[in-house]
Amino acid sequence: MYRATQSLSTSNGTWINFTLPVLLSVALAIRLKTKNKVKRIWCKRWLKDKKKFGIANLLRELQETEPTDYKNFLRMSSEQFQKHLTLVLPLIEKKDTVMRAAVTAEVRLAVTLRYLATGNSLEDLKFSTIISPQLLGKIIPETCDAIYKVLQKTYMKFPKCEEEWKQIALEFKQRWNFDTCVGAIDGKHINIVKPPNSGSIYYNYKGKFSIVLMAVVDAHINLLWCRQVPRDVYDLKPSVI
Template sequence: MSSSYSLEILKMAPSKNKRAAVALILLNILKKRREKKKVTQNRSIWVKPHLQERHRVGIEQTLLTDLLAQDGNDFKNFMRMDYDTFMMLQDKVRLDIEKQDTYLRSSISSELRLAITLRFLATGDSYRSLEYLTRVSASTISLLVPHVCQAVYSHLQPEYMKVPCTEDDWKKIADEFRNKWNFPNATGAIDGKHIEIEAPPNAGSYYFNYKGRHSIVLLALADAECNFLYIDVGCNGRMSDGGIFKNSTLYRLKII
């Protein structure tokens, strides 16, 4: 039913029937829109062609295999860790990050999930760029990277970045500072680092720092051996160092 023909029907209809005529016209318009939308959806594809080839020519089957076949330095440069460390980390997080295959498609292996995440952390590449490298869609990468990061933190933090929780723990750190650096009564070295970001929409000057850039702040506490004891990241760059410290969980410990 054309729009001009619909208008003619509306003009010819008695006033008491105009409501029914309008309803009929609207139903016809909605029907045509649904039919058009259905055609558009039918034209779309389930998976992009270059992504369908992941299990045949993905980086697991090509690039990573080639790097391992060499002296190992190239793999370390690509992942920022050697193969043994990579596998140790993969063993720790595998149960948390791996997914089951479905009837329609095979899941992304835990090794590839970890490799994508490490490559993102090492280079800061965009998810779209990583899609072309790994043949995993950018939308999937945007979900798996935070998930893998959380799994890595959950498994490694208690072992490698345990915050001192007793008076004796803090005294031990103070002794190390005195013995190694001749710096008494120090329970840690603390500082912050601005991480430049692209400000979110409508953020105004919320992330605008004293350097004239938008940033979030990484606050870190280290022991006498330069090992991290505590980190807090995400505070807006506009805030002062003192304000960042007072907003951290470290300040609420009332230890330092």
């Protein structure tokens, strides 16, 4: 019986003969695969409607009707929020594009404060902020960096001269009856997801992975110094430090 054939050239120059039924079967399989493939959307519909569901509307309502709930939501009053917004605005404000409107500085600061207040996952925060977890993962670190830059010099003053150190020691003596003390130091394990190929570098005695945040405060528990330090330094005895 006669069968129509079709030759196909390969990368090495050889020729492979296919019968037409085989070619038709392959073409049909590719077509069905393409047809049945679920198309991915650029953004979910409800995430686009920020004016209706966004956190900005909630904040306005709380500010006008329930100031106590507003403070509970962001851990600060509306006056304090506006003050901090004015400080960080030049560092976190973004411009609109032809593709979409930028997330406002007000919302960027609000979602960051809410994240710091609750510690909720980004996947959870997307429902209350109407912002995708991917974008939240960019907004929060950027805003935290801006907050540190504008507030560090005011609220984390490290002594610069002998007189300032003596004043701290005097306050420790008067308030806590500790003589010749210029600071109280302690650390905190901040749990993290284990970085790739890090071995046991971030593994701690609690059986989790963490970085160590070390801080020094004065007699009034005001921060003087705060840094991330290697875990082996934190594990040393106080007398050695």
